[in-house]
Amino acid sequence: MSTYKAPLADIRFALYDVLGAEALFAKLGFADASRDIVDAVLEEGARFNETVLAPLNRVGDEIGCKYDKDTGAVTTPPGFKQAYRQYVEGGWAGLVSPTEFGGQGLPHAAGIPLKEMIDAANLAWGNFPLLSHGATEALLHHGEDWQREVFLKPLVDGRWTGTMCLTEPHCGTDLGLLKTKAVPNADGTYSIDGTKIFITAGEHDFTDNIVHLVLARLPDAPAGSKGISLFIVPKLKVGKDGTVGERNGVRCGAIEHKMGIHGSATCVINFDDAQGYLIGQPHKGLMAMFTMMNTARLAVGLQGLGLSDRAYQNALRYARERLQGRALSGAKQPDKAADPIIVHPDVRRMLLTCKALTEGGRLLGYHAATLVDIAHHADSEQERKEADDLLGFVTPIVKACLTEWGVECTYHALQCFGGHGYIHEHGMEQLARDARITTLYEGTTGIQALDLMGRKVMQLQGAGLRVFLGQIEAFCKQHESDEALKEFVAPLREKAGEWQKLTMSIGQRAVANADEVGAAAYDYLFYSGYVALAYWWARSVAAAESSAQSEAFKAAKRETARFYFARILPRTLAHATAIASGAAPLMGLDAERFDA
């Protein structure tokens, strides 16, 4: 069985030593987010996740959610419901929500380590509260006052949970095709009819009520994505005064049988003359939905990170314990029957890949969380704007890279176990199966790449990239004569320059041929992710050197950074070359001839 210990030392290093969270939170006016308080939250969160959620990870996989055809009810795996009660009682649900709605008002960046811990401890369980956050965001930014009063408070305190109802059988990415209908009633409510699929946490036994946020079309809606509105459709009807009434016309029609996250209920939800309230403006639902989606995309990135870390922890333990073969350079533990497999360079390659992508990825993710806080709370408009531009630019990178690296790290970690990794009892194959969803939901990797290339680079003319490149150059300048950082600063500067040139060259080609955008997108996203990680690794070494961390800690950061620059960053060479080849090699083959 795989185990989990919250990586508090590295979490603190990332937050305080690298990202300077203590000063940042103070500057942004979070009076209650002192280091003492945040530390206490991290420690209590670690305890909750290690002792309550992590032990339920296996039973969640083995038993999964159960669906009752007769009642439409979903029963979560043994222990899940009780754990949720503890979560609510511990006040975890509203950790980063505004105090005026019952939250604790902590910065987003102080809550994100908890998110990572939950995902590592029990990804499937974490999907239930996760979707509440999206609904919370949508209500906060687009809800009317009474909607916030009635729906937001129970979501924040965890009495109710939320969902995002977008996908239909014939439309996922292309929401313009959706068919669910909303007809206005005389009393100002709407009658919703349609079928949604892949609704995470769409039905369960944690709470009495579930707040569905549903995309649907009004009768006078224009065709396509400009005719979509967003509705609040609770499982139990709720009056404008907050009175909870009878069962609404909302029913779970089935749950999906999935490769992993068996403990997470993925539901078909049928809306049959269901009573709903319009949220935001008519036909502007997609914009409101994007508010939820951006939060959710960062959150799914964190899922990849959490799984990478848990996988790494277990592979490392196994690599130290498993005795097999001798080091090629001579026996390292001659008194034992064999050396532990961590002596072998190729096992180290797999472990170091996990370590470099996880610890570097942690900074990528946490940094994005600080941007959320800055974008909302910084004093100057310019600061807020820059943070928002950069956040928009890094969001698809965080989502796609952290999840693809999650797939990669769970792959390497399983591989370290040899054949034992393929067996259920060690728990490694569950991590690999669970990780596989993260590159699909909330927009596949390909969709993230298009968002980055098409929207953030082309449409927004790379505003976020400019901010990022400025920060990299500032860092390089600050450390250019620093002996300890020389080996990292020079290649980082070179890659940053290449990044800018690559971006411009794609932009130029795209003028003549729109397919160039799609053809470059995937490789551009990963090129960007690896350069971003090089920056975070260089900053990690710099931060460690000037910190009060132990010499062992500093050495570990330095050696891992060296590994990253020598062994992972060269992937940019393949991505850059693929980008340079343009669209022709992708578009040359006629669609009819793929099986000629």
Added chain:
Amino acid sequence: MSTYKAPLADIRFALYDVLGAEALFAKLGFADASRDIVDAVLEEGARFNETVLAPLNRVGDEIGCKYDKDTGAVTTPPGFKQAYRQYVEGGWAGLVSPTEFGGQGLPHAAGIPLKEMIDAANLAWGNFPLLSHGATEALLHHGEDWQREVFLKPLVDGRWTGTMCLTEPHCGTDLGLLKTKAVPNADGTYSIDGTKIFITAGEHDFTDNIVHLVLARLPDAPAGSKGISLFIVPKLKVGKDGTVGERNGVRCGAIEHKMGIHGSATCVINFDDAQGYLIGQPHKGLMAMFTMMNTARLAVGLQGLGLSDRAYQNALRYARERLQGRALSGAKQPDKAADPIIVHPDVRRMLLTCKALTEGGRLLGYHAATLVDIAHHADSEQERKEADDLLGFVTPIVKACLTEWGVECTYHALQCFGGHGYIHEHGMEQLARDARITTLYEGTTGIQALDLMGRKVMQLQGAGLRVFLGQIEAFCKQHESDEALKEFVAPLREKAGEWQKLTMSIGQRAVANADEVGAAAYDYLFYSGYVALAYWWARSVAAAESSAQSEAFKAAKRETARFYFARILPRTLAHATAIASGAAPLMGLDAERFDA
């Protein structure tokens, strides 16, 4: 549900147009392997696999093998046993086995497409006959006459199946640690005691008897891997005259719960005073086992290929059917609600990656099969020796690359389905789970890399690589002024030159530090695989051009080769750079500090 259609057109192209199998078989003296006969075998094999095995793939996954604790019996999934009967009745079991033992004596290269089809149709089922082939090889090359008479014939005609019993709980890769004991009896038999794990097809209901080939230690055995002997231990006792007697002391103690290949029985086998016969020389068991293992490694490579192809076929169908979004360069099917997703460059990237790795990988695998035939049947000793050297060199490449590409292609194919790929009903997630075993069993990818780098390059001084480079240069020379091939020949030649230099540079570094071998191994293997594939793609274009294939077929080969050279071959840049960085970035971090 995923479907399967045997890719007969590309199989014929690979065998006849590229590898010149018709002339080769004639030259090697296979009188019964005319094109007519082989074609008939391929067609009948396609029918069997498409209609009998492929439809059982899903039930194999859903129901799996069942173990009866009371009797130690294993029941295979519904339909599996009947399919095996049809397989035996169709004469498939002994297709490439010698006629003197009841086989059909076809060349190995004529049998390999059938192997691919079985793996694509039903990987789990294919594991039952697969292991018989390993036992057949060991008996053929190391068995005494009576052993061949008594054990080989029923294996060849499929009445019995075979296994390879190597792994024990504490030893997988490092067989020197194994503990199973063999004590000589007065009657010339041996008494075997010990526990083996991960025994594929170790118990089942296909046949009455199962022939286990078991590694064990004799009482006077030297320690380590030089003290291992090989024994024949049948499930039912068998006399030297072939009389089948009572149940032997062999019992299945459990079957493993695995990530995939649920229809394949992975057994714990307990040997308790079991009667066995020594095969080959005492203490030379490992050598005999390698005979089986090399065959098995090529066979597992083919499993990766089969899964890649099936995954690709289904992703292609879905990408043509699924309407979602519009082409960035303008609507392609304006009369429909949306364009099929195959219009998107990033979907094409995923499909073309599968196509390039599958069709190119087919040649990598089939070519190895022709080398088996040449190594055994060529007239001149030099030809046999060269084929054997090259076979030894490419075997770890075929095993590791085809299986890792199998994981990659099943990944991309699932990704093409979006969220639907994660759901059991489409069958894509089963292919991904099934593929995951192939990079682990018969030696992990890391072990293949060490075999290539440590044994085939360092110990054998790259004899096989020299043969390969000679063939590449001959091809380049032949086509250097061929206009249609120019774009492929120049980069191929460059890569081949770099390959040679990289090999020498690693060899030089390894003199000073043995860890350099292990540090370079993984990247060297994939570097080699991608250059090998560049060669096969260039040869495919050349072969297509001079063949009677349709213009559409020729164009498809040319465009796919272009994609390969532009988008996949650049991965060699990352591998070469990683190799050049040497062992230091892998060995610098103290094992104690991986979680500092």
